[in-house]
Amino acid sequence: MNLKTSRRTLAKSAAFGVLSTTSFLKYAPAIMAQDSQLAVDYWHRYGGSRAETLNVLAEMFNEIHPEYKVSAISQGDIAESNQKLRAAAAGGGLPAAISADDYDITEYTAAGILTDLDPFVHDPELGFTDEEIAAFLPSQFDRHKLAIYGDRRMAFPQAFSAMSFWWNEDAIKAAGFDKPAETWTEFPDFLRKIVEANPGMTAWMEEDPGARFMSIMKTYGVEWLKDDGVTPNFDAPEALEILTWWKELYDEGLLQFTQSNKIEVFAAGQTAIMLHSSSAGPALAEQVKDFTYNGGLPPQGENTDTLRTETYGSLNAVPTNDEALTKAGWEWVKWLVSPEAFAVWIPASNYFPSRTDLLEIPEIAAFYDADPVALKLLQEVAPAATILSPSAALTEVRGTIVPTAIEEVMMGKYSPEEGVMKMQAESIAAVERAG
Amino acid sequence: MESPQRIKSRARLSPERLVKESQRTSGWGGMLYIIPAFIILIVFEVWPLLFGAWISLWKWNIGPIEFIGLQNYKTMFGDGFVTRDFKGDLVIGEVLNSLLVTVNYVIIAVPSSILIGFVIAYMLFRGSRGEGVLRTMYFLPYITASVAVTMVFAWMFDAHVGVVNALLESIGISPQKWLLEPTPALKLLFGLSWLPDWAAGPSQALVVIIIYSVWASTGFNIVIYLSGLSGISKEVLEAAKLDGAGEWQVMTTIIWPLISPTTFFLLITSTIAAFQVFSPVFALTRKSGTGAASAGAPLDTTLTITVFIYRYFYERSNAVGYAAAVSMLLFGILLVLTLVQFKVGSRRVHYQ
Amino acid sequence: MSAEQIRVSTPEVPSKLKLPQISTVLLVLGACVVVFPFVWMILGSFKTMQESSSYPPQVFPSQLRWENYQSAWQAPPNTLGRYFINTIIVAITGTVGQLVVCSLAAYAFAQLKFRGKDALFALVLGTMMIPGEITLIPNFMTIRHFPLMGGNDIFGSGGIGLYDSYAAQIIPGMVGAFNIFLLRQSFMQIPKDFWEAAQIDGSNSFRYLWEVVIPMSKPIMITVFLLGLVGRWNALLWPLIVTRDETLRPVQLAMIWYQGEFSTDQGVVMAASLLVTIPIVILFLIMQRHFIEGIVGSGLKG
Known part of the structure; x- marks a missing residue:
């Protein structure tokens, strides 16, 4: 409430401000917040209702910590918030805390603008208790405690999502299946039967072939970088295998690339399956009208011992600032993984919590009771989720090199063999340049 | 006063x-x-x-890393222009590709919007019912061009749910992939498979961007032309008619030369602006979301030079210096081009 | 038409009749194509999510969903109205400032004589060729380190400079080479005699600018004003980079609030886009007569 009134006052003062040039030039910000409060800016890339929820969280935090005034600030999408952070890194004025993607964390760490969180994590006063640490999913908590950072911990997520498999139950039943394909080996025939049984339906559409190809490699148990962390792995036989069956499906019209929103296409009954984030649930619930759908772990490679899928979602990090601001940033990102914060964030975002001890919290229990698919994904998909090998070259490899090679193979310019050779050769060069 | x-x-x-x-x-x-x-x-x-x-003289990431002198320029004119692919064959480098994309864009978008602008302005000038309303309608795109409006184009040209494909299908033309289609338009229309892609004009995806740009900029050209036409005396027209010239002849042999200073002005300013085209490419070809391909897709056939600079500036590691070097190249090209246009233009333009 | 025809009939009538008829048809057809995206936008703004992603496309929404407009208005914090106020403040002050600064420069280039004039004018035109991407980060640094503002000392450190203010959104775009060029073209049309007459009245060059040149150049001023306003109305990236406070951000940034993580309600986005576009269209309709005059009077005819 307080926030709202002060905003309204600000609005008025701004409107009057234009009348007088001096006050208008000086109308700068409440960065030096009132009284002795320390202004703590948290830059994130959410829009819509999630951004609103973050405002609510900031208000909750500010009530507990009267010495701080957290402002959650939406900086647009990933590209825009990245530009903004780079400008701030060059020109000064890094925020106290940020939410950023895996790749960005790697870049910002290399540029030396993030704080190592481990000293805070283990600080007796400010840190986590041993029970709290034990409650985190290790794959998430240690997501950016990496050898390439000299074993420092540069970020951890509040909550996350993961690549999941969504399917149209009616369509697969019509094709005689009671559950979807569990391995990629069965997958092509599974699609062929679906399309046979459901005329007019496209089996599979992808918006982003590069990212998808690399996450499917992961489900084969093959990371895009070999264990040394610098040599690309597109010369692995699995990469060629995937590209080969992709090409077959593409030629049969079963795999199509699209720029339309996959959820809308799926909800309209135009595709039978969809590889998409686990947090797509609410959007599906809202849009799917005339069939039942379900979700689970994506198909896996034939010989994998461990179940795997790719983690999505942004992480919280604390940029390098003066001591007071760094501490404030830490306290905020630490509070974001408290049960009170999760009780608000999980139902609002439909992300998986990074902690496993939260199912007792009434709000969260009620949320999963109401949405059995979400619970199923939490149990099946969340524990299997890990990130793609971190590298400063990841954006180039995933955003340009791999999708280009795939597209050229699909168009028939190169054979699948040549396609993976091209991925490999160009990725080696990209890793070198970025190193 | x-x-x-x-x-x-x-x-x-x-x-x-x-x-x-x-x-x-x-x-x-x-x-x-x-x-x-x-x-x-x-x-x-x-x-x-x-x-x-x-x-541009540095290896630079979020901050400076190492002073490397002219290395970025060497890379730009070396690998950036001609490089070897994974098989060891010589291929066009990324910088040259971007220049070709940009040139394709400029040499189609600029003359189209100038010519269309001229023809419409001429028809309005010769008198038409509801001239005022029509003029306003033609000018609307120019004042509303923003990201929001670009989104309508993306929706209209969507390969799967787009209204343009629906219209084509209703007249018996098969649906197109539009923004997803990297094949050059000339090849799609005429085959010509022997032609290398770089010489076969803009990809279909770039054509959509050109359509948007022509849509958004023609209104301005119309107004400028109307202003130029208003300076042409009616007697000249009537005299030409009396000599037996048809409308087409009047337009092409009398009006067009008389209006050449306006054309020249539009040519210079539009070329400068078109070489720096960014927003429509960025809004129409970028996919948002984790790990999404960056603007310039498909197969970099819409990767204009400014989008190239953006990509290296913000989406590549250690490449800010390189992006800066390419910016300097763009600046140099525009400078030279404008000087040449002035030199050639001042000789050829017919002044009243 | 052939020369023969002209000889037999009166020379005027056929040519006057024929072209306008064909051209009216062509012009109307062309206008339909040009206006189609707007029509599609208006229809889209009333559709549900399902209706906007159906294929073949559903042309008309099943009902007029005004609630899309309501959602569009209410989704951003403090409603879309707050963003409108910001845009109006930034666009109007910025454009007026631009008009003042550019008119002064254009006047000097058009009517006064001073050393290095041609070289300086070439420099102005040269700035049109600087790629925008390269200026973004240096300009952010300049805003942030603006001396004596936002807690900064004279050397530009210690505070936040003009960051997160209207001024930061206004000042960098205040000079446009193209505007100086347009204004100069128009000012050059004013006969030199006027200046001499003003001199007899004891007018100095500034009074002459204020009392003669500007009033005589009203149409081009309105043109430059409108073009400047359009540019600011549609600005996106720079305001995002230099603001943090939602209560300072312009309308184009309000679009952030309509994006879901995966699916965006196309109807609401179209409604919001229309709301954002309509004011500038209305403004244009009001000013368009002067606008056209301005271009006509600018001497761009050569």
């Missing part, structure tokens, strides 16, 4: 004309007027350019 007419009538009587004129020419007084503009231009345009030139 006095009416201009009154001032003017007195001016003719002025005996001290030459003396006064000299006061206006004396020294530095004029400088005072341009100081505010120059302060802003120097601080917000010239200084960033110099700073960019400085960065």
Whole structure:
């Protein structure tokens, strides 16, 4: 409430401000917040209702910590918030805390603008208790405690999502299946039967072939970088295998690339399956009208011992600032993984919590009771989720090199063999340049 | 204040004309007027350019890493122009590809919007029912061009749910992939599979961007042409008619040469702007979301030079210096191009 | 038409009749194509999510969903109205400032004589060729380190400079080479005699600018004003970079609030886009007569 009134006052003062040039030039910000409060800016890339929820969280935090005034600030999408952070890194004025993607964390760490969180994590006063640490999913908590950072911990997520498999139950039943394909080996025939049984339906559409190809490699148990962390792995036989069956499906019209929103296409009954984030649930619930759908772990490679899928979602990090601001940033990102914060964030975002001890919290229990698919994904998909090998070259490899090679193979310019050779050769060069 | 007419009538009587004129020419007084503009231009345009030139001599990420002299320029003119692919064959480098994409865009978008602008302006000028309303309608895109409006284009040209494909299908043409189609338009239309892609004109995806740009910019050209046409005396037209010239002849052999200064002006300003095209490419070809492919897709066939700079600036590691070097190249190209246009133009343009 | 025809009939009538008829048809057809995206936008703004992603496309929404407009208005914090106020403040002050600064410079280039004039004018035109991407980060640094503002000392450190203010959104774009060029072209049309007459009245060059040149150049001023306003109305990236406070951000940034993580309600986005576009269209309709005059009077005809 307080926030709202002060905003309204600000609005008025701004409107009057234009009348007088001096006050208008000086109308700068409440960065030096009132009284002795320390202004703590948290830059994130959410829009819509999630951004609103973050405002609510900031208000909750500010009530507990009267010495701080957290402002959650939406900086647009990933590209825009990245530009903004780079400008701030060059020109000064890094925020106290940020939410950023895996790749960005790697870049910002290399540029030396993030704080190592481990000293805070283990600080007796400010840190986590041993029970709290034990409650985190290790794959998430240690997501950016990496050898390439000299074993420092540069970020951890509040909550996350993961690549999941969504399917149209009616369509697969019509094709005689009671559950979807569990391995990629069965997958092509599974699609062929679906399309046979459901005329007019496209089996599979992808918006982003590069990212998808690399996450499917992961489900084969093959990371895009070999264990040394610098040599690309597109010369692995699995990469060629995937590209080969992709090409077959593409030629049969079963795999199509699209720029339309996959959820809308799926909800309209135009595709039978969809590889998409686990947090797509609410959007599906809202849009799917005339069939039942379900979700689970994506198909896996034939010989994998461990179940795997790719983690999505942004992480919280604390940029390098003066001591007071760094501490404030830490306290905020630490509070974001408290049960009170999760009780608000999980139902609002439909992300998986990074902690496993939260199912007792009434709000969260009620949320999963109401949405059995979400619970199923939490149990099946969340524990299997890990990130793609971190590298400063990841954006180039995933955003340009791999999708280009795939597209050229699909168009028939190169054979699948040549396609993976091209991925490999160009990725080696990209890793070198970025190193 | 006095009416201009009154001032003017007195001016003719002025005996001290030459003396006064000299006061206006004396020294530095004029400088005072341009100081505010120059302060802003120097601080917000010239200084960033110099700073960019400085960065282009560095390996630079979020901050400086290493001073490397002209290395970025060597890479740009070397691998950037011609490089070897994974098989060891010589292929076009990324910078040259971007230049070709940009040139394809410029040489189609600029003349189209100028020619269409001229024809529409001419028809409006010759008189048409509801001229005012039509003029307004043609001008609307120019004032509303923004990201929001670009999104309507993305939706209309969507390969799967787009209304343009639906219209094509209704007249028996198969649906197109539009923004997802990297194949050059010439090849799609005429086959020509022997032609290398780089010589076969813009990809279909780039064609959509060109359509958007022509849509968004023609209105401005129309207005400029209408202004030019209003200066042409009706007698010239009527005289031509009496000599037996048809409408087409009048338009092409009389009006077009007479209006050439306007065309020249539009050509220069539109070329400068078109070489820097960014927003429509960015809005129409970028996918948002984790790990999404960056703007310039498909297969970099819409990767104009400014989008290339953006990509290296923000989406590549350690490549800010390289992006700055390419910016300098773009600046140089525009400078040379404009000078050449002026040289050629001032010789050829017919002045009234 | 052939020369023969002209000889037999009166020379004027056929040519006057024929072209306008064909051209009216062509012009109307062309206008339909040009206006189609707007029509599609208006229809889209009333559709549900399902209706906007169906294929073949559903042309008309099943009902007029005004609630899309309501959602569009209410989704951003403090409603879309707050963003409108910001855009109006930034666009109007910025454009008026631009008009002042550019008119002064254009006047000097058009009517006064001083050393280095041609070189300086070439420099102004040269700035049109500087790629925008390269200026973004240096300009952010300049805003942030603006001396004596936002807690900064004279050397530009210690505070936040003009960051997160209207001024930061206004000042960098205040000079446009193209505007100076347009204004100069127009000012050059004013006969030299006027100046001499003004001199007899004891007018100095500034009074002459203020009392004669500007009033005589009203149409081009309105043109430059409108073009400047359009540019600011549609600005996106720079305001995002230099603001943090939602209560300072312009309308184009309000679009952030309509994006879901995966699916965006196309109807609401179209409604919001229309709301954002309509004011500038209305403004244009009001000013368009002067606007056209301005271009006509600018001497761009050569």
